[in-house]
Amino acid sequence: MTHDPRFPVGEFEWPAQITAGDRERYLDRIAATPALLRNAVEGLSDEQLDTPYREGGWTVRQVVHHVPDSHMNSFVRFKLALTEDNPVIKPYDEAAFAELHDSRMPTEPSLKLLEALHDRWLVLLRGLSEEDWKKSFQHPERGPLTLEQNLALYAWHGDHHVAHITSLRSARGW
Numbered sequence: 612m613t614h615d616p617r618f619p620v621g622e623f624e625w626p627a628q629i630t631a632g633d634r635e636r637y638l639d640r641i642a643a644t645p646a647l648l649r650n651a652v653e654g655l656s657d658e659q660l661d662t663p664y665r666e667g668g669w670t671v672r673q674v675v676h677h678v679p680d681s682h683m684n685s686f687v688r689f690k691l692a693l694t695e696d697n698p699v700i701k702p703y704d705e706a707a708f709a710e711l712h713d714s715r716m717p718t719e720p721s722l723k724l725l726e727a728l729h730d731r732w733l734v735l736l737r738g739l740s741e742e743d744w745k746k747s748f749q750h751p752e753r754g755p756l757t758l759e760q761n762l763a764l765y766a767w768h769g770d771h772h773v774a775h776i777t778s779l780r781s782a783r784g785w
Contacts, residue, residue, distance in 0.1 A: 616665035619774035623767045629759045634744065637766035642733055644769030645726040648678060651776040652718055659785060660718065664775040671779065673709045674772050675718040679725040680708050685765050686732045692748040692758055693739075699749045736762065 626633065652660065652675055660672040669677065684703060691698045708714070744759040756764075779785075 619778045620770050626763055637762045640766035645729050647773045649722050651773050664779045669709050671776050673714050674775055676714040676721045678772050679721050688748050692746045697747050
């Protein structure tokens with residue numbers, strides 16, 4: 612079996628069923644993401660930050676900026692689903708976002724943004740009722756997603772991108 616550098620923690624698998632215990636574990640993983648991402652890039656030089664994590668992949672710097680971009684979108688999707696009946700959400704072009712000028716800036720503003728965003732997001736998430744977790748939004752490409760399914764996806768998403776960086780660091784001896 613070969614290691615696929617695109618998916619260092621494995622590809623996301625939609626859980627068939629999600630329990631309250633699963634949700635707690637997902638929440639803990641989301642809570643840990645900002646510190647894990649900060650630790651993953653700690654001490655890296657600009658040259659290292661501008662190194663792609665794999666051939667043809669984003670640079671470490673682009674990955675760091677991508678995580679809050681993606682998580683901000685998810686935060687808004689949660690709020691839409693909580694305040695509207697199965698709203699249709701707008702996807703975005705992640706690759707195009709990663710090419711914008713702000714994806715070449717220092718990483719510290721995005722690390723701070725992720726910390727603040729997760730502080731607020733977790734207050735929202737930890738206050739959801741059992742009924743709230745079953746609310747959904749309509750993703751134009753994926754179809755209907757419940758909030759608990761989206762929670763599972765974003766718990767994986769943080770782990771996935773942190774592992775891009777830590778796997779590169781390990782491979783390069785950084």
